[in-house]
Amino acid sequence: MPARPILEYLWIIPLLPLLGSAINGLFGAKWPNKIVNWVALSSTGLSFAFALESAREFFDSGQVLFRKEFFTWIAAGNFRAGFDLQMDQLTVVMVLVVTGVGWLIHIYSTGYMAHEGGYYRFFSYLNLFMFFMLILVLAANYVLLFVGWEGVGLASYLLIGFYFLRKSASDAGKKAFIVNRIGDFGFMLGMFLLFRTFHTLDFNTLFDLKHAAGWQSESWGQFGTFTIACLLLFMGACGKSAQLPLYVWLPDAMEGPTPVSALIHAATMVTAGVYVVARSHVLFTHSETASVVVAIVGCATAFFAATIGLVQTDIKKVLAYSTVSQLGYMFLACGVGAFSAGIFHLMTHAFFKALLFLAAGSVIHAMGGEQDMQKMGGLSKKIKYTFATMLIATLAIIGIPFFAGFFSKDAILLAAFQIPGGHPLYAFGLLTALLTSFYMFRLIFLTFHGKPRYDERKVHVHESPWSMLGPLVVLAVLSFVGGWFALPAFFQGKDYFSGFLAPVFGGNESAEVLGGAAAHTLELTLAFVAVSAALAGLGVAYWLYVKRPSKPGELAKSMKGVYTTLLNKYYVDDLYAAAIVKPLLWISTNVFWKTVDVAGIDGAVNGVADGLTAVGDGVRHTQSGNTRSYAVWVVIGAIVIIAVVFFWTSAGKPVVGMVR
Amino acid sequence: MTAPLAVFFVLAGLAVIGAINLILQKHPIHSALSLIVVMVALAGLYLLMGAEFVAAVQIIVYGGAIMVLFVLVIMLLNAGVEEHTSISKLAGVPGLLLVAALAGFIAATIARSTDVVQAAQQTGDMSSTKGISNMLFRDFVYPFELTSFLILVAIMGAVVLAQREKS
Amino acid sequence: MVPTNYYVILSAVLFGLGVFAFVFKRNIITIFMSIELMLNAVNLAFVAFSRAVGKLDGQVFVLFVIVVAAAEAAVGLGIIILIARNRQSLNVERVDLLKL
Numbered sequence: 024m025p026a027r028p029i030l031e032y033l034w035i036i037p038l039l040p041l042l043g044s045a046i047n048g049l050f051g052a053k054w055p056n057k058i059v060n061w062v063a064l065s066s067t068g069l070s071f072a073f074a075l076e077s078a079r080e081f082f083d084s085g086q087v088l089f090r091k092e093f094f095t096w097i098a099a100g101n102f103r104a105g106f107d108l109q110m111d112q113l114t115v116v117m118v119l120v121v122t123g124v125g126w127l128i129h130i131y132s133t134g135y136m137a138h139e140g141g142y143y144r145f146f147s148y149l150n151l152f153m154f155f156m157l158i159l160v161l162a163a164n165y166v167l168l169f170v171g172w173e174g175v176g177l178a179s180y181l182l183i184g185f186y187f188l189r190k191s192a193s194d195a196g197k198k199a200f201i202v203n204r205i206g207d208f209g210f211m212l213g214m215f216l217l218f219r220t221f222h223t224l225d226f227n228t229l230f231d232l233k234h235a236a237g238w239q240s241e242s243w244g245q246f247g248t249f250t251i252a253c254l255l256l257f258m259g260a261c262g263k264s265a266q267l268p269l270y271v272w273l274p275d276a277m278e279g280p281t282p283v284s285a286l287i288h289a290a291t292m293v294t295a296g297v298y299v300v301a302r303s304h305v306l307f308t309h310s311e312t313a314s315v316v317v318a319i320v321g322c323a324t325a326f327f328a329a330t331i332g333l334v335q336t337d338i339k340k341v342l343a344y345s346t347v348s349q350l351g352y353m354f355l356a357c358g359v360g361a362f363s364a365g366i367f368h369l370m371t372h373a374f375f376k377a378l379l380f381l382a383a384g385s386v387i388h389a390m391g392g393e394q395d396m397q398k399m400g401g402l403s404k405k406i407k408y409t410f411a412t413m414l415i416a417t418l419a420i421i422g423i424p425f426f427a428g429f430f431s432k433d434a435i436l437l438a439a440f441q442i443p444g445g446h447p448l449y450a451f452g453l454l455t456a457l458l459t460s461f462y463m464f465r466l467i468f469l470t471f472h473g474k475p476r477y478d479e480r481k482v483h484v485h486e487s488p489w490s491m492l493g494p495l496v497v498l499a500v501l502s503f504v505g506g507w508f509a510l511p512a513f514f515q516g517k518d519y520f521s522g523f524l525a526p527v528f529g530g531n532e533s534a535e536v537l538g539g540a541a542a543h544t545l546e547l548t549l550a551f552v553a554v555s556a557a558l559a560g561l562g563v564a565y566w567l568y569v570k571r572p573s574k575p576g577e578l579a580k581s582m583k584g585v586y587t588t589l590l591n592k593y594y595v596d597d598l599y600a601a602a603i604v605k606p607l608l609w610i611s612t613n614v615f616w617k618t619v620d621v622a623g624i625d626g627a628v629n630g631v632a633d634g635l636t637a638v639g640d641g642v643r644h645t646q647s648g649n650t651r652s653y654a655v656w657v658v659i660g661a662i663v664i665i666a667v668v669f670f671w672t673s674a675g676k677p678v679v680g681m682v683r
Numbered sequence: 684m685t686a687p688l689a690v691f692f693v694l695a696g697l698a699v700i701g702a703i704n705l706i707l708q709k710h711p712i713h714s715a716l717s718l719i720v721v722m723v724a725l726a727g728l729y730l731l732m733g734a735e736f737v738a739a740v741q742i743i744v745y746g747g748a749i750m751v752l753f754v755l756v757i758m759l760l761n762a763g764v765e766e767h768t769s770i771s772k773l774a775g776v777p778g779l780l781l782v783a784a785l786a787g788f789i790a791a792t793i794a795r796s797t798d799v800v801q802a803a804q805q806t807g808d809m810s811s812t813k814g815i816s817n818m819l820f821r822d823f824v825y826p827f828e829l830t831s832f833l834i835l836v837a838i839m840g841a842v843v844l845a846q847r848e849k850s
Numbered sequence: 851m852v853p854t855n856y857y858v859i860l861s862a863v864l865f866g867l868g869v870f871a872f873v874f875k876r877n878i879i880t881i882f883m884s885i886e887l888m889l890n891a892v893n894l895a896f897v898a899f900s901r902a903v904g905k906l907d908g909q910v911f912v913l914f915v916i917v918v919a920a921a922e923a924a925v926g927l928g929i930i931i932l933i934a935r936n937r938q939s940l941n942v943e944r945v946d947l948l949k950l
Contacts, residue, residue: 648949650942651774654873654881658781665788669795691852695860702867702887711879711940718883721864725890728860731852732901737909741893744916749886749923756927757879760934765877770943778873786866793858814906815913823910830917837921844928 029077030089033108036077036118037157039070044150051143060133063146067129067153071122078115086112086526090163090227097166101222107163109226113527116366117160117298120373124290125153127494131381132282134490135388145185145280152178156291160298165214165224168299172210172263175292176203182287183279195275202272206262210299213255217306220248230305243311253306253313256299257320264296264350266324271596273347277339281384284339289346289376294369297353301362304528308360318358318439322448322455325351327593329458333465334579334589337394338383341466345420346376348455352435355452359445361438362528363521367508368431374505375419375428378498382413385487385495386470393477396469403471405484408492410471412499417467419502421460421557424550427506432456433550434521440549453556460560468568690731698724711762715753722746736812857898864891878930878942882923889919 029035043066051059081089090109097104110118129149136145155178159171177200184196218224240249260266265273276288287293300307300317307314325348332344349372356365387394389406403410419426422433436456440449486492508520567574579586588594645656701721705714722745729738769775819827868891871884893912900908930940937944 646949648946649770649774650881650945651770651778651873651876652772655773655778655781658778658785658869658873662781662785662788665785665792669788669792685851687852691856695856698860699863699867702864702871705880705883705887706867706871706875711877711883714875714877714880714883718887721887722890725894728857728894729897732857732897734897734901734909734912737893737897737912740913740916744920745886745890749920752923752927753879753883756931760879760931760940762877762879762940765875765880766941768876768941768943770946774873782866782870782873785869786862789862789866793855793862811906811909815909818906818910819913826914830914833921834917837924841924841928844925845931 028080029073030080030084030110031091033077033089033091033110033161034093034106036070036073036122037154037161039066039073040150040153040157042066044147044154047143047150048147051147054143056133056137056142059143059146063150064126064129064133066150067122067126070153070157071119071126074118074122077110078119081110081115088227088526092163102218102224104164104166104224106167107225108161108167109163110161111527112524113298113301113366114160116370116524118157120370121153121156121160121291124373124377124498125156125286127497128282128286128290128377128381131285131384131491131494132280134488135282135384136280137490139280141185145182148178148181148185149283149286152182152287152292156295159295163226165217165226168302169207169210169214172259172295172299173207175287175295176200176207176263179203179276179287179292182283183276185279185283189278192278195272195278199272199276202269203262206259206269208259209255209257209262210259213252213259216248216252216255220252226302230303240309240311243315245312247310249306249310250312253303253310254316256303256306257313257317260296260299260354261320262296263299264293264354265347266296266320266351266354267327268595270324270328270347271599274340274343274592277337277343281339281380281387284343285377285380285384288343289380290373293346293350294353294373297350297357297365297369300354300357301366301528304357304362307357314358314360316358318355318445318448321351321354321356321358322439322451323351324348325355325455326451326458327351329455329462331589331592332462333458334586336397338386338396338399338466338470339380339394341396341462342376342379342383345379345459345463348459349376349420352432352452352455355439355448356435359438359442359448361435363524364431364434364438366524367506367520368428368435371419371427371431371502371505374498375416375502378412378416378495378502379420381491381495381498382409382416385409385491386413388487388491389484390477391482393482396466398477399470399475400473400477401471401475402484406486408486408495412492412495413471414467415499416502417463419506421463421560422456422553423557424554425503425506427502427504429550429554430506430508433546433553436553437546437549440545453553456553457556457560460557461564464561464564465568468564472569473572687731691728694724694727694731697721698728709764711757711765712754715750715757718753719746719750722750734811736815854898854902858895861891861895861898864888864894876941876943878933878940878945879927881942882926882930886919886923889915 043062046062047059051062088109088111090107092105092107095103095105129146132145132149136142139145152175155171155174157171159168159175162168162171180196180200183199184193186192187196214224217229221229223229262269273288273293277284279287307317328344328347328351332341332348335341335344349368353365353368353372356362356368386399386402386406386409389402389409390399393399415426419428422429436449436452439445439452508523567578591597645652698721701717701724704717705721708714708717722741726738726741726746729735729741865888868884868888871887872881875881875884893915896908896912896915900906900912933945934940939945
């Protein structure tokens with residue numbers, strides 16, 4: 024038994040979900056739900072257990088980067104890409120989040136999807152997703168990461184379009200995959216550029232700090248190798264993590280079942296982009312332009328999505344835009360150099376956003392499938408546990424002190440404030456926090472308070488089974504305590520989380536807390552401002568939706584233009600459809616189909632056939648049946664032979680020689 | 684003008700006149716008789732060249748068997764004067780031109796062979812019959828046996844083909 | 851001595867006349883006879899060259915040609931008899947059943 028058994032066999036962590044997926048996929052069609060459950064839950068659960076064990080071994084061995092090459096996948100010339108897995112502090116965080124939250128969501132799904140058709144297929148896809156996501160976070164080089172990257176995109180497509188008989192669902196799946204692909208194009212170009220410059224795509228070799236010290240940093244406006252590579256990688260991250268302008272697939276992705284939205288589009292897949300940026304922090308810190316772009320895009324997306332979320336009526340769409348907005352925060356953190364803050368927010372967001380989605384699923388389940396908030400109301404007494412957990416998650420997301428979101432969001436806003444020129448970013452971030460608080464509590468009030476706006480005789484509101492409530496409770500606890508890693512820093516102690524990640528991000532965190540009391544006062548002041556903003560948002564929501572329920576309608580009428588624009592998501596989807604999709608479809612139909620394929624290729628092939636037939640038709644006339652004509656043909660043949668043999672020197676030389 | 688040359692011209696003239704007559708005559712029997720004249724003339728030419736055996740075979744086989752067969756068939760079939768039809772388009776003017784072209788090509792080919800192939804001294808002691816039979820039964824025995832087989836096949840073929848239909 | 855050239859030229863002339871007859875005569879039997887004429891012309895050339903070279907190979911080959919011509923004449927005339935019986939005509943242009 025080797026000293027660190029699990030780390031030596033690190034591949035077992037992704038392999039177990041793959042096995043579960045294969046078994047369920049191949050054999051699950053005939054099995055009862057119980058057996059499918061057992062296969063799926065045990066594979067993910069064991070994976071989580073092994074992940075815990077590997078984290079323990081990692082700590083025991085002194086938190087040294089562990090990297091193992093299992094086999095060589097591609098070896099072409101100087102290029103080598105292997106199935107190499109690594110474990111470092113960042114990986115520990117990601118792996119535990121993915122397997123832990125993933126397992127909870129699997130348990131939830133056994134309750135939520137119990138009456139759905141294609142049960143085995145759902146779990147097969149879900150496990151497949153886990154496999155790819157784990158490959159993504161465990162990978163030790165960009166190529167293997169990209170395998171996981173593409174794979175989660177595939178799993179996302181399969182799961183969004185799970186109810187494939189519904190056109191809107193299959194369209195949404197396609198949209199997600201295609202928009203992701205556009206980002207992937209950028210990602211691949213970035214990889215190619217990195218390979219061409221450094222001749223390796225291995226993280227260790229690439230990010231070797233001794234190595235990196237010799238690199239030239241590129242300042243603002245300088246479009247050197249680092250900048251372009253980072254911008255391209257960021258393009259991929261935009262696609263995967265739904266930032267401007269490639270965010271349009273995420274709201275549509277709500278067509279998939281709610282556990283899918285929770286797992287993929289809240290906790291794990293969409294965070295892959297943040298993970299990549301964090302992993303490539305060495306590259307980003309060498310390029311000021313790229314970092315600025317990341318920060319600005321993140322901030323803009325956060326604000327933009329929050330504004331759209333203000334007026335949406337579908338409970339899942341609100342949460343979707345909220346996810347886009349929070350991802351914007353994470354990119355803002357990475358852009359200003361506070362990578363560990365970004366990862367911290369990633370972790371806490373995983374907890375409370377998954378909880379929000381699962382609780383929303385519970386509400387939808389209670390309401391018998393209704394997703395429109397305007398048809399809900401007054402549910403707080405009827406589904407107590409769901410209400411309680413959702414409330415905890417909401418408090419976490421808006422940043423109430425001691426809840427998880429407070430610490431992470433705070434760290435981001437502090438970092439944004441501290442960097443030169445960061446005040447506008449801070450301002451928008453703060454404004455977004457206010458908007459977040461508003462629309463989240465709008466959601467709570469519309470759903471749980473007030474008079475029921477549905478027909479109580481038709482809808483029997485019932486609490487969800489414990490298979491669904493259990494994970495909700497666990498996640499609620501995590502949403503509360505998940506941020507306490509950074510708690511001591513508040514009291515001038517050590518921030519355990521960023522301390523933990525320090526070996527990974529090294530001295531690259533430009534927003535390291537400045538020592539001294541002045542910095543601490545600044546931190547407390549900013550925290551106070553943020554909390555006030557959150558409470559202000561809560562207050563406005565309370566006033567509009569509880570105290571004066573008719574006011575929102577009046578406001579909508581009076582600000583009709585603004586309201587309609589927000590309701591239609593700034594018409595971005597329509598813009599894309601008209602500017603990009605329509606011309607492409609036109610080109611496809613008229614140029615490629617009608618011209619190239621039908622007229623060109625078919626015409627050429629048919630033309631050859633027709634031509635041959637015509638030639639045959641012409642040659643037919645030599646077969647006249649008349650012997651005298653044949654006699655003349657014989658004479659012609661004789662002439663030709665004599666001419667060729669005796670008078671065409673090159674061909675007839677041998678024969679002529681004999682005659683002479 | 685030496686004697687052989689004069690004989691040559693006479694016999695050659697005879698052959699050519701026979702050939703032209705073959706073309707000009709309308710009744711096939713006249714063409715057949717002209718062909719016999721050509722063959723006899725050629726036999727004479729073979730004799731002039733010193734190929735006695737070939738000349739003898741020419742008269743016996745060609746003149747005495749093949750041409751007799753032709754004449755017999757003409758009489759059997761009651762062939763009359765050939766009728767004039769011109770259904771074939773190719774065999775009219777284009778055919779004439781092509782035949783002329785062929786003749787021209789052959790003439791040109793002969794003209795191009797500049798080395799005049801000289802007549803070798805006849806070795807009188809090698810009598811052609813003996814020499815030919817030597818070659819025939821030693822060097823060319825396989826083709827010889829095959830030709831006998833060929834004749835057998837031809838006989839059978841002719842018998843089968845010309846049978847009267849069983850009524 | 852008669853130069854070999856003369857014999858070759860005579861052979862060519864006879865051959866040409868044979869081709870002419872082959873193309874322009876309409877009676878099947880006449881056409882067949884023109885084929886025999888062509889074969890004879892070729893035989894003449896063979897013998898001439900055999901005399902020129904001094905070997906007897908040419909004459910042996912002439913023998914073979916005559917044998918084959920005999921066989922061919924036998925079978926060919928058999929076929930002609932059949933055609934004459936079937937089509938009641940010896941005009942070659944009437945025999946056009948192979949027309950497409």
